[in-house]
Amino acid sequence: MVQLNNNELITMVLATITLAILTILWLYKVTLSSPKSSLLPGPRSLPIVGYLPFLRRDFHKQITDMAYTYGPIFKFHLGSKLFVVINTPELAKVVVRDQDEVFSNRDVTIAGSVISYGGQDLVLSSNNSNWRNLRKIFVHELLSNKNLEASGSFRSDEVRKTIKNVFGNIGKEVNISEITFLTEMNVLTSMVWENTSLEGAKGVHLVQDLQMVASNIVEIMGQPNLSDFFARLAWFDLQGIERNMKKTLNKMDRILTNIIEDRVKYNSKKSQDGDGHEGKKDFLQILLDLKDQKNSASLSITKLKALLLDTMVAGTETTATLIEWVMAEIINNHNVMKQVQEELTKVVGTNNIVEESHIPKLEYLHATISETYRLHPVIPFLLPRTPSEDCIVGGYTVPKGCSVFLNVWSIHRDPRYWDNPLEFNPERFLTNKYDYNGNNLKFFPFGSGRRMCAGIPLVEKMTMLILASLLHSFDWSLPKGIEAQDLSEKMGITLKKSKPLLAIPSQRLCDVSLYN
Incomplete structure (x- = not known):
């Protein structure tokens, strides 16, 4: 054993102390220069299954309740999948603005991957050149101000057909969601492939097929899938969700293929006849x-x-769901219905039909729609985002690859940001102006940042025109024996009413010719 003299011992002790001091100073410097973070709070989970056995049907309410226990940002596991929930505008700002680039990828489920052709669409594509190109095409070609203006006649014609159909059912129960969905589908098919030779019975069957397939897609997308939570089980497809979505995609693909082939043949014939397709073009022709x-x-x-599929599915389901909520709230609030109809009488007149030129003047109706979006956001968590790298949000580490929910349902009902948040009060949107572009993160039903919904201009026009026409042309009441409309919710890919709204129209305008 080596023996140390006193000088050597003292030297070693001093060296050890010096090294310890230098190490402490280095750690202190690193701590100051690095963002402070810690593990996310959240509920305890069971081995393997995580929090899955404890989920409730009212998942959006359950997640909001958990925020009161675990704070404005927390995590939970479903199987091997990690979810992070954001519950305040301040933390949402970090995701959609401060670190928007990092959080701009989608967390795509197995069903979502199938229906988007492997993430090649606009909605579920990763943040890459493909997504940027598709968004540019969608925004600048289909939804440019010029094209929206040019397609106004499609919207007006289809809404007039809907009013005529409703008039034929005066005194009978009308399913609001169904008539809205059909109106939207007819408008979009006209905008997307107006010049395709699909007339008569062929055109009717096309719309019916599209409506059925779109409904199936939304239903399948809203089903929780064990294969998404347990990667090792994905191969077995225990619930048949992947299999069912592939069948649905095949049906939609056949419809789209037939439409495209029909257009190509039409263009070829026109070209042989020396007549090109110059002039006004529908969306399909622009894409081709x-x-x-x-x-x-x-x-x-x-x-x-994939882009056509996005347009047909997202453009119908969300609008039909929202309009049903608006009508339900209006029917339950007679004073709101009175003020909406008084505004329509003043702006449109009782001897006229609603035109898109009236829409900018319908401020109270717009406020009523905004208040409905506040209380009933169609997609309560928006579409989940996934960070491309580990990052810090609210002092916590959010791991790369997790699924991030922006809980707009909770933010829109938070008493810290809204007076009497559970009260349906359109006036709040008359005194405080909020837009749909995600500029104020106390109210962002369409999201914010680069992954914000690209279809807002069309959604806004269609929602206003359909609602204004239904409320201007008819008075509405509930079936006999029902005093108030049930506002309970059913959670899926969208937040729908648990029971469909059946309402009875009665003639409001004296001139019967206005219904033709």
């Missing part, structure tokens, strides 16, 4: 032209179909 341009960004036939 872009696909054929050698110098354009890559737009394959699969991506073209």
Whole structure:
């Protein structure tokens, strides 16, 4: 054993102390220069299954209740999948603005991957050149101000057909969601492939098929899938969700393929006759032209179909759901219905039909729709985001690859930001102006940042026109024996009414010709 003299011992002790001091100073410096973070709070989970056995049917309410226990940001596991929930505007700002680039990817489920052709669409694509190209096409081609203005006649014509159909059912129960969905589908098919030769029975069957397939897609997407929570089980597809979605996609793909082939044949014939398709173009023709341009960004036939599918499904389901909620709230609040109809009488007149030119003047109706979006956001957590790297939110580490929920349902009902938040009060949107573009994160039903919904301009026009026309043309009441509309909710991919709204229209305008 080596023996140390006193000087050597003292030297060793001093060296040890010096090293310890330097280490402490280094750690202190690193701590100051690095963001402070800690593990996310959250409920205890069972081994393997995580929090899955404790989920309730009213999942959106359960998640909001958990925020009172665990704070404005927390986590929970479903199987091997980690979920992080954001419950305040301040923390939402970190996700959609401060670190928008990091959080701009989607967490795609197995069903979502199937229906988006492997994430090649606009809604579920990763934040990459494909997504940027599709968004540019969607925003600047289909939903440009010029094209929205040009397609106004499609919207007006289809809404007039709906009013005529409702008039034929005066005194009878009308399913609000069904008539809205059909109106939206007819508008979109006209905008997307107006010039395709689908007339008569062929056109009717097309709309019916599209409506059925779109409904199936939404239903399947809203089903919790064990394969998403347990990766090792995905191969077995125990619930048949992947299998059912593939069948549904095949049906939609056949419809889209037939439409595209029909258009290509039509264009070929016109070209042989020396008559091109110059002038006004529908969305399908614009996409086909872009696909054929050698110098354009890559737009394959699969991506073209994926974009058409997004348009038909997202554009119908969300609007029909929202309009049903608006009508339910209005029917339950007679004073609101009175003020909406008084405004319509003043702006439109009782000897006239609603036109899109009236819409900017209908401030109270717009406020009523906004208040409905506040209380009943159609997608209560928006579409989940997933961070591309570990990051810090609210002092906590949010791991790469987890699924992040922005709980707008909770934020829209938080008494810290809203007076009497559970009260349906459109006036709050007359005194405090909020838009749908996510500029104020106390109210962002369409999201915010680069992954905000791209279809807001069309949704806003359609929602206003349909509601204004229904409320201007008819008085509405509930079936006999029902005093108030049930406002309970059913959670799926969208937040729908648990029971469909059946309402009875009665003639409001004296001139019967206004219903034709």
